[in-house]
Amino acid sequence: MKExxxxxxxxxxxxxxxxxxxxISRYLNKSGYVNxxxxxxxxxxxxxxNYAPNQVARGLAxxxxxxxxxILPDISNLFFSDLARAVEDVAATYGYTVIFGNxxxxxxxxxxxxxxxxxxxxxxxIFASNTFGHEDAEMLTKLGIPYVCLDRGPDEQNAxxxxxxxxxxxxxxxxxxxxxxxxxxxHIYGPQNLITGKxxxxxxxxxxxxxxxxxxxxxxPADFRIxxxxxxxxxxxxxxxxxxxxxxxxxxxxxxxxxxxxxxGYRVGEQVAVCGFDGIQTTEITxxxxxxxxxxxxxxxxxxxxxxxxxxxxxxxxxxxxxLDVQLIARASTLRRKEGHDxx
Amino acid sequence: MKExxxxxxxxxxxxxxxxxxxxISRYLNKSGYVNxxxxxxxxxxxxxxNYAPNQVARGLAxxxxxxxxxILPDISNLFFSDLARAVEDVAATYGYTVIFGNxxxxxxxxxxxxxxxxxxxxxxxIFASNTFGHEDAEMLTKLGIPYVCLDRGPDEQNAxxxxxxxxxxxxxxxxxxxxxxxxxxxHIYGPQNLITGKxxxxxxxxxxxxxxxxxxxxxxPADFRIxxxxxxxxxxxxxxxxxxxxxxxxxxxxxxxxxxxxxxGYRVGEQVAVCGFDGIQTTEITxxxxxxxxxxxxxxxxxxxxxxxxxxxxxxxxxxxxxLDVQLIARASTLRRKEGHDxx
DNA sequence: AACGTTTGTGGTACCGTTACCACAAAATCA
DNA sequence: TGATTTTGTGGTAACGGTACCACAAACGTT
Numbered sequence: 207m208k209e210x211x212x213x214x215x216x217x218x219x220x221x222x223x224x225x226x227x228x229x230i231s232r233y234l235n236k237s238g239y240v241n242x243x244x245x246x247x248x249x250x251x252x253x254x255x256n257y258a259p260n261q262v263a264r265g266l267a268x269x270x271x272x273x274x275x276x277i278l279p280d281i282s283n284l285f286f287s288d289l290a291r292a293v294e295d296v297a298a299t300y301g302y303t304v305i306f307g308n309x310x311x312x313x314x315x316x317x318x319x320x321x322x323x324x325x326x327x328x329x330x331x332i333f334a335s336n337t338f339g340h341e342d343a344e345m346l347t348k349l350g351i352p353y354v355c356l357d358r359g360p361d362e363q364n365a366x367x368x369x370x371x372x373x374x375x376x377x378x379x380x381x382x383x384x385x386x387x388x389x390x391x392x393h394i395y396g397p398q399n400l401i402t403g404k405x406x407x408x409x410x411x412x413x414x415x416x417x418x419x420x421x422x423x424x425x426x427p428a429d430f431r432i433x434x435x436x437x438x439x440x441x442x443x444x445x446x447x448x449x450x451x452x453x454x455x456x457x458x459x460x461x462x463x464x465x466x467x468x469x470x471g472y473r474v475g476e477q478v479a480v481c482g483f484d485g486i487q488t489t490e491i492t493x494x495x496x497x498x499x500x501x502x503x504x505x506x507x508x509x510x511x512x513x514x515x516x517x518x519x520x521x522x523x524x525x526x527x528x529x530l531d532v533q534l535i536a537r538a539s540t541l542r543r544k545e546g547h548d549x550x
Numbered sequence: 551m552k553e554x555x556x557x558x559x560x561x562x563x564x565x566x567x568x569x570x571x572x573x574i575s576r577y578l579n580k581s582g583y584v585n586x587x588x589x590x591x592x593x594x595x596x597x598x599x600n601y602a603p604n605q606v607a608r609g610l611a612x613x614x615x616x617x618x619x620x621i622l623p624d625i626s627n628l629f630f631s632d633l634a635r636a637v638e639d640v641a642a643t644y645g646y647t648v649i650f651g652n653x654x655x656x657x658x659x660x661x662x663x664x665x666x667x668x669x670x671x672x673x674x675x676i677f678a679s680n681t682f683g684h685e686d687a688e689m690l691t692k693l694g695i696p697y698v699c700l701d702r703g704p705d706e707q708n709a710x711x712x713x714x715x716x717x718x719x720x721x722x723x724x725x726x727x728x729x730x731x732x733x734x735x736x737h738i739y740g741p742q743n744l745i746t747g748k749x750x751x752x753x754x755x756x757x758x759x760x761x762x763x764x765x766x767x768x769x770x771p772a773d774f775r776i777x778x779x780x781x782x783x784x785x786x787x788x789x790x791x792x793x794x795x796x797x798x799x800x801x802x803x804x805x806x807x808x809x810x811x812x813x814x815g816y817r818v819g820e821q822v823a824v825c826g827f828d829g830i831q832t833t834e835i836t837x838x839x840x841x842x843x844x845x846x847x848x849x850x851x852x853x854x855x856x857x858x859x860x861x862x863x864x865x866x867x868x869x870x871x872x873x874l875d876v877q878l879i880a881r882a883s884t885l886r887r888k889e890g891h892d893x894x
Numbered sequence: 895a896a897c898g899t900t901t902g903t904g905g906t907a908c909c910g911t912t913a914c915c916a917c918a919a920a921a922t923c924a
Numbered sequence: 925t926g927a928t929t930t931t932g933t934g935g936t937a938a939c940g941g942t943a944c945c946a947c948a949a950a951c952g953t954t
Contacts, residue, residue, distance in 0.1 A: 211692040215910055226934045231912060239932050261669045263910030265606045266939050287631035294652055305649050308638055322647060325605045348555040461835055491805055493812060493837040559940055570904045575942060583902050607940035610909045
C-alpha cells in the first residue's frame with residue numbers, strides 16, 4: 207500500500223524517447239515541428255510509460271482546464287436532471303468534464319459557486335438558475351469566463367440564451383383544448399419572476415381574451431410545484447365549478463390538477479381536460495397520462511452545452527437567443543368532449 | 551473587453567503586506583508561525599486585493615484539488631438525481647466540488663472517466679455504477695485515489711459500501727401484502743447482476759417459500775424499467791389471473807405494473823395490491839399512489855459522500871459495509887382486501 | 895553566562911506543463 | 925554559391941502555489 211504507483215511525467219517520456227520536453231510538448235499539442243522518426247519514438251515512449259498529460263499542470267500553465275460548470279436550481283428536479291444528462295453527454299464528447307452545483311435559486315449560493323469556479327480556472331459556465339443577475343454577468347465578463355443561459359439572461363442582447371417557444375406553446379395548448387371541445391378554460395400560471403411563468407401566461411391570455419367566455423378570474427397563480435397545483439385547482443373549481451379545461455404552466459402543477467380533480471370526483475379527460483407544459487418523463491406515468499406541451503429538453507441541454515464549448519473555443523460567431531420549437535403531445539388527459547355541439 | 555481583469559496572486563499580497571510569500575502561505579494554511587501584527591497586515595492586503603488562492607496551483611503543488619467525482623449510470627434516472635443532490639449538498643458544506651459522469655453501466659465509459667479523473671488529480675470517487683470491477687479498484691488503490699461504492703463494491707471487505715437493507719425490505723413488503731389480505735403474491739424481480747435485484751428476490755423467496763400458495767411461477771424477471779414492468783405483469787397475469795398482490799423489485803417496475811393492471815381492467819388497490827421498492831418521488835404521483843419500501847435515498851447520498859471525504863482526509867477509521875434501514879410507506883395501491891376471511 | 899527552545903521570517907526548489915527564444919541543419923531560391 | 929526560408933530541436937522562464945531549510949531574535953533554564 208506504500209509503494210506509490212509510478213506516474214510518468216513529460217520528463218520521463220523525454221528521457222526515454224531521448225529528446226527534450228519541448229519536443230514532447232510540441233508533439234502532444236501538435237504545435238511546431240517534429241520529425242517523423244522522432245514522433246515514432248515518442249509514441250513508443252508514451253505507450254511504454256502509459257503516459258497521459260497532467261491536466262492540472264496544463265491548467266496552471268494554460269489557464270484552461272477542460273471543465274465546465276452547470277449551475278441549476280436543483281438536480282433532483284426532473285426537468286433539470288434531464289437537462290444535465292444532455293449537457294454531460296455533449297461535454298464528454300468534446301472532452302470536457304462537468305461540475306454541477308445546486309443553487310436552490312438563492313443568489314448567495316450561486317455567487318459562492320462562481321467564486322469557487324473562478325479559483326479553479328473553469329472554462330465556462332451554464333446557468334439554468336434564475337438568480338443569475340447583472341453583476342454576476344459583468345464579473346464573469348471581466349474575468350473572461352464565458353457563460354450561456356437557459357431561459358433567461360441578465361442582458362438579453364449580450365449573451366447566448368436557449369429557451370423554448372413559451373408563448374407559442376401556450377397558444378398551442380389553448381388551441382388543443384378548444385379543439386377537443388373545451389369552452390371554459392382556466393390557467394394555473396407559474397411565478398411571474400420566471401420567464402417561463404410569465405411568457406406562458408401571456409400566451410394564454412392572448413389566445414383567450416377575445417373569446418366570449420373568458421374572464422380574468424379563470425387565472426390562478428401557483429408555484430410550479432405539485433402541491434401548488436392542487437391548491438390552485440381547488441380555488442379555481444370553487445369559483446368556477448363548470449370549468450372543462452385547465453392549462454397548467456408546467457407539468458408538475460398539471461399533475462397537481464390531476465390529483466385535485468380526481469379527489470373532487472371529476473373524471474379527468476372526459477369531464478375536464480388538463481394540459482401541462484414541459485414534457486418531463488413523469489407525464490407518461492400519471493393516470494390518465496398527461497397531455498403536455500413538450501419542450502425539447504434534451505436538445506436544449508445539448509445545444510446550450512455546444513454553444514458554451516464553441517464560445518470557449520472561440521468559434522461562436524455571435525451571441526444570440528435560441529428559441530426552440532415545442533411540441534404538443536396529446537394524451538388521455540385531454541379527450542374529445544362528448545357533450546355540447548357534438549352531433550353524433 | 552481587452553482590459554483583462556486583474557487577479558491577485560500570492561506574490562501581490564506578499565508585496566503589499568511587506569512580507570514574503572512564505573509567510574502568506576503559512577498564514578493561509580495555518581501552518582507555522584505568524585506574528586499577530588503581520589497577520590493583520592496580511593488580512594488587509596488580502597482584503598484590498600480581493601485575493602483568493604488559486605486552486606489549480608494548489609492542486610499542482612499539493613496533489614489535492616478539493617474535487618470529488620460521482621460516477622452513476624444515468625443522472626436523469628430519478629433515483630440517482632436524488633442521490634446526486636445529497637452528495638453535492640454534503641460535498642459543498644465540506645468545501646468540495648462535484649464532477650459527475652454517466653456510465654450507462656458501460657465499463658468502457660467508466661474507465662474513460664477514471665482515466666480523466668486521474669489526470670485531474672481528483673481527490674476521490676463515488677461509484678454508484680454497476681460496472682465497477684476488480685481491476686478498476688486495484689488501479690485506484692495503486693494510484694492512491696480513495697473511493698466508496700453504492701450498493702456493491704468489487705471486494706466487499708476492503709471498501710466502504712453503502713446500501714440499504716434489501717432483503718429485510720423485501721420481507722417487509724411481503725408482510726405488508728399479507729397483512730392487507732393478499733393470498734397470492736407475485737414478484738417482478740430485477741436484473742440478477744445487480745445486488746439490489748438479487749437481494750430483493752432472495753428476500754421475497756425466503757418470506758413466501760413456506761406458504762402453501764407459493765410456486766416459482768409467481769416470479770417474473772424484468773429490467774428495472776417501466777416498460778419491463780408492464781410486460782412482466784402481463785406475463786404474470788396470463789399465468790395467474792388470480793394474483794392479488796404484486797411486489798415489484800423497484801418503483802419503476804411497480805409503476806409499470808400499475809399501468810398494466812389498469813389497462814387490463816383490474817382495480818389496483820382493491821383487487822390487486824402493488825408494492826414497489828426505492829421510494830422515488832414519483833411514487834406520490836401515480837394513481838393510486840404507490841405503496842413502496844422506501845430507501846433513505848438522501849441519507850444514503852449524504853452518508854456515502856461523508857465517508858468519501860473522511861477517507862480523503864484520512865479520518866476514516868475503517869472501511870466497512872453500511873446497511874441502512876428501509877421504511878414501508880403504505881399508500882393507496884395496497885388497500886386492505888374486502889373479500890375472503892374478512893368478517894364484517 | 896552559556897545553552898536550548900520557541901517564535902517569526904525569508905529564500906527557493908519543486909509540482910508538470912506550455913510558450914517563447916535561440917540555434918543549427920536542411921531545403922529552397924536568386 | 926551565398927542568402928533566405930523551412931524544418932527540427934533544446935533550454936528555460938513562467939503559471940501560482942507549498943514545503944522545506946536556514947537563520948535570527950526573543951525567551952527560558954540551569
